[in-house]
Amino acid sequence: MSSSAGLPGFNTRAIHAGQDPDPATGDVVVPLHLATTFKQDGVGGLRGGYEYARSANPTRTALQEALAALEQGRTGLAFASGLAAEDTLLRTVCEPGSHVVLGGDAYGGTFRLISRVASRWGVEHTPADLNDVDALRAAIRPSTRVVWCETPTNPLLNVADIALVAEVAHEAGALLVVDNTFASPYLQQPLTLGADVVVHSTTKYLGGHSDVVGGALVVGDDADLAEQLAYHQNAMGAVSGPLSDWLVLRGIKTLGVRMDRHQANAARVAEFLLAHDAVASVRYPGLPDHPGHDIAAKQMSGFGGMLSFRVAGGEEAALRVCERSQLFTLAESLGGVESLIEHPARMTHASAAGSPLEVPGDLVRLSVGIEDADDLLADLEQALA
Numbered sequence: 001m002s003s004s005a006g007l008p009g010f011n012t013r014a015i016h017a018g019q020d021p022d023p024a025t026g027d028v029v030v031p032l033h034l035a036t037t038f039k040q041d042g043v044g045g046l047r048g049g050y051e052y053a054r055s056a057n058p059t060r061t062a063l064q065e066a067l068a069a070l071e072q073g074r075t076g077l078a079f080a081s082g083l084a085a086e087d088t089l090l091r092t093v094c095e096p097g098s099h100v101v102l103g104g105d106a107y108g109g110t111f112r113l114i115s116r117v118a119s120r121w122g123v124e125h126t127p128a129d130l131n132d133v134d135a136l137r138a139a140i141r142p143s144t145r146v147v148w149c150e151t152p153t154n155p156l157l158n159v160a161d162i163a164l165v166a167e168v169a170h171e172a173g174a175l176l177v178v179d180n181t182f183a184s185p186y187l188q189q190p191l192t193l194g195a196d197v198v199v200h201s202t203t204k205y206l207g208g209h210s211d212v213v214g215g216a217l218v219v220g221d222d223a224d225l226a227e228q229l230a231y232h233q234n235a236m237g238a239v240s241g242p243l244s245d246w247l248v249l250r251g252i253k254t255l256g257v258r259m260d261r262h263q264a265n266a267a268r269v270a271e272f273l274l275a276h277d278a279v280a281s282v283r284y285p286g287l288p289d290h291p292g293h294d295i296a297a298k299q300m301s302g303f304g305g306m307l308s309f310r311v312a313g314g315e316e317a318a319l320r321v322c323e324r325s326q327l328f329t330l331a332e333s334l335g336g337v338e339s340l341i342e343h344p345a346r347m348t349h350a351s352a353a354g355s356p357l358e359v360p361g362d363l364v365r366l367s368v369g370i371e372d373a374d375d376l377l378a379d380l381e382q383a384l385a
């Protein structure tokens, strides 16, 4: 990926932003700072602004600077999980009576947070198809504070036009929040397309090794919003711990090379599935007949490592494919180096059953890892046989 607007290139930022060698020791890797409190040189005499580790910790500072640099935002904030980040964001920008428009098939946990938790505090919501501008406009009310957009979506890989949705949200005085977990900042930088805040589950591609749960918010130009979110990060306390921060920082350094392999493998898997008799349809934005292909090609620099497909034999057959795969491990989550398979209707999206966000029972989702593609195809072949 090339550099933009005078910034160093993406991979250079991933390895260096916020991660200068330690001034005292020369450590080339940001140290894991475990201290909960920091010595003051006289009352209020803080060294580097550090006082108490919920408020700020040097390892977290490094991660936050790296995240902001990758998304081309002004402020990055790290949290204990993606949902902790989302909760802090919603409780910062909404109040009782506020309304959220939530795009199509949002992540099940996001839908649960908004529909079952935030609703108890008087926050209302309307699901809408973000690809249908009239439907989006119709869903927006005077009290709409947030349009929540995930693109590509989980698990149907629908693609929304971020610039267009930003325009409609802003016309109505609402903020556009983009959950960029699936694409990662390597493939898509929503703040540059008009989004106000980017949300990440760093548990996924940013961490990249299935060994850390974390979340992040990155804010664009809005200094007041950035300040309020930073205030609430400390006041609400759902901060990430230093070991998590350190692991995400380590993951970020290889994000670019991992994503290149993830998407090369996903493209091979998509073509293989498309040609397979036991597969009814394949959802991958890189396929030319995917309904969001053109928008994805315009706003992303690649099509990512996630895909889903419908099994011709129906739900029972889909469950059998999940059980028979071996190299693709049957597990929730995504974005790690190892390939995963799951059944969204019974696993990640079970909480959306009976809601407008319910997903088909014959759908299987793959997080395509960075193993050798031939081995992945062989595993799917035997699982589908």
Ligand SMILES: *Cc1c(COP(=O)(O)O)cnc(C)c1O
Binding pocket: 081, 082, 083, 084, 107, 109, 110, 150, 154, 179, 181, 182, 200, 201, 202, 203, 204, 213, 214, 215
């Ligand atoms: C996993 C995920 C989340 C939630 O993040 P956690 O780290 O599990 O709390 C939010 N959005 C998407 C798209 C996700 O995949």
